[in-house]
Amino acid sequence: MKKTKKIKKTKKVKKTKKVKKEVAFKNVTPNPASLRTVDNHYCAGCGHGIVHRLVCEAIDEYGIRERVIAVAPVGCAVIAYEYWDFDVTEAPHGRTPAVATGIKRVRPNNIVFTYQGDGDLAAIGTAEIIHAANRGENITVIFINNGVYGMTGGQMAPTTLAGQKTSTTIFGRSLRREGYPLKILEMLAILPGVKYAERVAVNSAHEVLRAKRAISKAFKMQIDGKGFSIVEVLSMCPTYWGMTPIQAADRIKNEVATFYPLGVIKSC
């Protein structure tokens, strides 16, 4: 209220330059109610903070904050519950979809989602994600693919690109030695239990908007009882890619998204 009064006053004085300045400082994107206003532990240029926010925006959009039970992973997002303002449980590494299954089966009216990295979902939790998807559990999965194990110091992930240097592939990932980057979203999409699968990125404002739409749709699928929905988010890890945040964002566009194509893979 005070702010608007001030603006009106300045308008009366007809100092147009000052008016423009004040409008520019107005917060037009306040924090979603589901996102706590606290500092986070993520590195500069990391995509987790953006995705946390998109998840919270989707939850607020549907007014489901009080129905949500989230399952946090082991990995960089292990303390996501410090940032989200709704019920959250931890899970043993990779068992995240199994924990979500237990919750959703006994509380089908709650909105249950997992938030998992590529180590949690595509390595140690491969069995859990495939079988939760194949059972068609009515849950939502937010899958962050940044191609490295961030929390433990930048080791190779199943999703690490060929040639990519990590602390366990110091000369670059060799396809002969370490095998191929795992396109687990495409694998999951062939399962009849999967009703919605989309790959998005958060490397630019344009992609963030698309990511937001995808995450919102994934939650809507669950709200409507449609079944298993998953959104893979190509995310930056400047720290363990050895890049600046801008270089990392460019790498998503120029390298990562050329191997992991963006877009809807399946929508029923």
Added chain:
Amino acid sequence: MSKNKVLMCGNEACGEGAMAAGCTFYAGYPITPQNELISYMAKRINETDGAFVQAESELAAISMVLGAAAAGVRAMTSSSSPGISLKQEGISYLSACELPCVIVNMQRGGPGLGNIAPSQSDYFQAVKGGGHGDYKLIVLAPMSVQELFDLTFLAFDLADKYRNPVFILGDGLLGQMMEPLVISSDMRPTHYNKSWALTGCKGRKPGIIRSLLLGDGVLEAHNRHMQDKFSLIKKTETRVQHFNTRDADIILVAYGSVARIAKAAMESARAKGLKVGFIRPITLWPFPDKAIEDASAHAGKFLVVEMSAGQMVEDVRLAVNGKARVEFYGRMGGGVPCEEEILACVEASLKSGGAAR
């Protein structure tokens, strides 16, 4: 109060005990010799509003139980030795997060894939903490089909009361054998407040279930809290049976299915005029060390009989603390001791004398 007498195998009786206790979630993975239990739960839970999931692995099954327990319902999983090894990850998390649940182990011969014959070689894993970290499970050791029902019913109340996983340590013999079971119609599970459960944060602050405690000293404080809880459980929940211990020259100690064989051996020995007593721990953790210690004041010898290379015998020795001689007779790899074998050991021991005071 009406009583319903039925003939059931131990695995089914365990499942029926869970149903009587209000279990509404079960997740499991097939493994012999507990398959009757998973099939029974599939049938019984699906007759109710509860949920049954045949999991993709033991790791997933125990994690599903973690989810259901976090959501505040009575949840259970069961397996046999190799599968229980896989569940240790989740058991450690459940303990750390103080989530109540019931885990059943119908032990089979080990190590490794072993065989499918009865065994008691998972005692250490059950009572000393098979997973990582300082934690304790309440471990109940039934010795009959009736007790598989009764103690499973009790297990759910204890789990909720203390917010701690409770373990039923049976074996393939108990799980497979059939005996009459009396089910009272007036069994009512105790209701415990679960304000900590995740149900969606309507009308309250958001809840967090976590075991990751990174702040300086926070994890140590949590461990102290858990140890205080374990001390309370030890004080209040130790369960044990004694038979003829007052005048005994030698006291047999056995649990589970071996307890019924050892008890029969004691009765045969008494018929022969031998002064043999018998102590049977019902809770393996908390271990009834006071009862054993007290008995050591007037019995010169203990003979521990197990289907293992000697695991519970270590707890008996700790309880006796050098005040009496502790001997051991064990069978391994699926071998089941018979009454005559135990009796022969008792007679040989009494003949050899040598009670160390």
